Amino acid sequence: MSPLFHTSGRATLAGALFLVHLSSLVSAQESAVVPLFDTTTKLEPPTTVDTAEALITRIGDRVRDRHARESKFKAYDHYLSFYWEQRSIHLEFVDKIARGGNEILVNIRSLTPLNEPNFRSFYRGLNTVAEYHENLIAAEVAPNHYSVKLAHHATERRPLEVGDQIEFEFSPFLASPKNGRSNYYGTTMLYVVGKGIVPWMGVGERQESIPLPESALLGGGTTISRQYSGEPAERFKQMAGNISPQSAQPFLLGRRLHHTNMLDGTHSEQPNPVFREQAGKLGPHYVARSCIACHVNNGRSLPPAPGEPMNNTVVKVASDETGTPHPRLGTALQPRSTSGVAEGSAHIQRYELIVGKYADGEEYELRKPVYEFVGTVPRFFSVRLTPQLVGLGLLEAIREHDVFALADPEDEDGDGISGRANIVVDSENNKRRLGRFGHKAGQPRLRQQIAGR
Ligand code: HEC
Numbered sequence: 001m002s003p004l005f006h007t008s009g010r011a012t013l014a015g016a017l018f019l020v021h022l023s024s025l026v027s028a029q030e031s032a033v034v035p036l037f038d039t040t041t042k043l044e045p046p047t048t049v050d051t052a053e054a055l056i057t058r059i060g061d062r063v064r065d066r067h068a069r070e071s072k073f074k075a076y077d078h079y080l081s082f083y084w085e086q087r088s089i090h091l092e093f094v095d096k097i098a099r100g101g102n103e104i105l106v107n108i109r110s111l112t113p114l115n116e117p118n119f120r121s122f123y124r125g126l127n128t129v130a131e132y133h134e135n136l137i138a139a140e141v142a143p144n145h146y147s148v149k150l151a152h153h154a155t156e157r158r159p160l161e162v163g164d165q166i167e168f169e170f171s172p173f174l175a176s177p178k179n180g181r182s183n184y185y186g187t188t189m190l191y192v193v194g195k196g197i198v199p200w201m202g203v204g205e206r207q208e209s210i211p212l213p214e215s216a217l218l219g220g221g222t223t224i225s226r227q228y229s230g231e232p233a234e235r236f237k238q239m240a241g242n243i244s245p246q247s248a249q250p251f252l253l254g255r256r257l258h259h260t261n262m263l264d265g266t267h268s269e270q271p272n273p274v275f276r277e278q279a280g281k282l283g284p285h286y287v288a289r290s291c292i293a294c295h296v297n298n299g300r301s302l303p304p305a306p307g308e309p310m311n312n313t314v315v316k317v318a319s320d321e322t323g324t325p326h327p328r329l330g331t332a333l334q335p336r337s338t339s340g341v342a343e344g345s346a347h348i349q350r351y352e353l354i355v356g357k358y359a360d361g362e363e364y365e366l367r368k369p370v371y372e373f374v375g376t377v378p379r380f381f382s383v384r385l386t387p388q389l390v391g392l393g394l395l396e397a398i399r400e401h402d403v404f405a406l407a408d409p410e411d412e413d414g415d416g417i418s419g420r421a422n423i424v425v426d427s428e429n430n431k432r433r434l435g436r437f438g439h440k441a442g443q444p445r446l447r448q449q450i451a452g453r
Contacts, residue, residue, distance in 0.1 A: 030404045033423055034431040036445060044246045048196060055098035057196040060248025061089040062239065063172060063184035069129035069207050069228045076229035077238060081272050082180035084252040086112040089172050089186065090245035097160050098194040103151040110144045110172055117146055118171040122154035125206040162194035167209045199241045201226040219391060236298035236390050258291040268292050283338030288312060294386045301386035306348045309335060313385055315346050317378035326378050344375020384439055396446055400434045
């Protein structure tokens with residue numbers, strides 16, 4: 001045992017001082033920043049509520065073209081025209097079975113009246129992969145509010161019990177949409193009685209749904225179900241698997257903006273109407289016309305081939321190594337312009353090969369791009385490939401304390417990684433914040449990262 005734990009008064013005092021000293025070191029760095037969110041931050045209502053009578057689960061949904069398992073149509077994960085208009089749904093499961101009762105009440109709320117909306121449950125999948133044992137018309141209980149009750153296990157013909165797995169699909173048939181078509185399907189979800197909605201995968205010949213194993217939940221509760229519709233390019237464009245009802249509509253509105261060309265207001269997916277309010281916002285200098293033009297499929301960008309223009313990467317420029325803006329080019333090279341003279345451009349001229357050997361003697365080859373500038377040549381520059389955009393709102397919500405606790409600047413744990421927390425300035429109010437986004441976590445919040453581009 002360490003002498004600090006002996007009962008001598010002096011030793012105990014020394015131990016106490018030592019502890020105080022250590023914790024004040026931690027808080028010195030931490031107290032230099034103002035948390036992005038605090039107790040005054042308005043939170044969205046909880047998605048799971050546990051009461052004496054019921055376990056309540058809430059989730060947002062959107063309209064879909066076809067069913068989850070139809071690989072031949074490739075028409076499930078993509079987004080349909082007018083997806084942002086009147087087409088998000090709130091689902092609420094009031095599970096009384098979880099608390100000793102005998103039914104689950106499903107409340108469905110829409111943004112516009114529905115016409116005999118369909119709640120299918122208990123996957124059958126014998127003749128087509130779109131068949132369910134039970135097809136219920138949700139009853140209208142109030143304007144834009146519908147409900148169904150689940151009490152029986154449709155395949156085992158007995159009352160529902162805790163642990164039963166109910167696959168369902170809610171089809172919101174719109175009564176009279178402002179624009180676009182009226183009949184849609186919804187997301188195929190798996191509800192586990194007494195637990196809530198879980199991401200699923202299919203097993204066996206019929207691809208019967210079972211919960212994804214814990215080890216596959218890379219995004220925890222936000223993980224999306226396995227894809228069977230043959231649309232790999234759509235994966236990074238999905239709402240979180242457990243999105244709250246309140247976030248579904250803002251997600252869809254934001255998605256529209258993300259896909260809008262800021263020069264003429266066109267949407268990257270057709271047919272969709274022009275977003276007139278956003279047209280004409282580009283320039284005079286720019287790199288790309290929409291977010292999605294760089295963040296292709298919300299995935300990582302590939303470097304362009306040698307000689308090709310670099311239109312989906314950012315070339316940061318500066319007049320010295322501390323990042324002082326270049327007098328003519330500013331902080332980023334903008335090779336295109338809507339009027340006036342363009343700033344010039346950069347491209348990969350060729351790759352330089354670097355050969356070397358690992359410690360065990362195995363040889364390796366690395367390729368280093370050599371850049372060439374046309375027009376003004378900055379002395380200092382840094383090329384940034386475009387990263388994937390997934391779950392960033394959640395990264396923004398991680399408590400500062402948890403990030404500081406993980407920092408290991410001197411690699412004391414010997415894992416070869418010396419992670420440092422970056423402290424940056426919030427340009428909206430000059431407060432010091434923890435850096436979270438962009439190169440070396442140089443930006444404190446999503447707004448600033450996006451506005452700074
Ligand atoms: C010209 C190409 C380009 C355009 C257009 C563009 N981005 Fe980016 N984006 C990037 C690059 C490159 C980075 C990485 C920046 C860095 O490392 O400093 C990035 C980073 C981000 C990040 C931070 C990601 C992270 O993990 O830290 C977000 C969020 C983001 N962009 C959102 C947007 C949004 C929203 C738009 C449209 C308003 C947009 N971007 C337009 C190229 C672009």
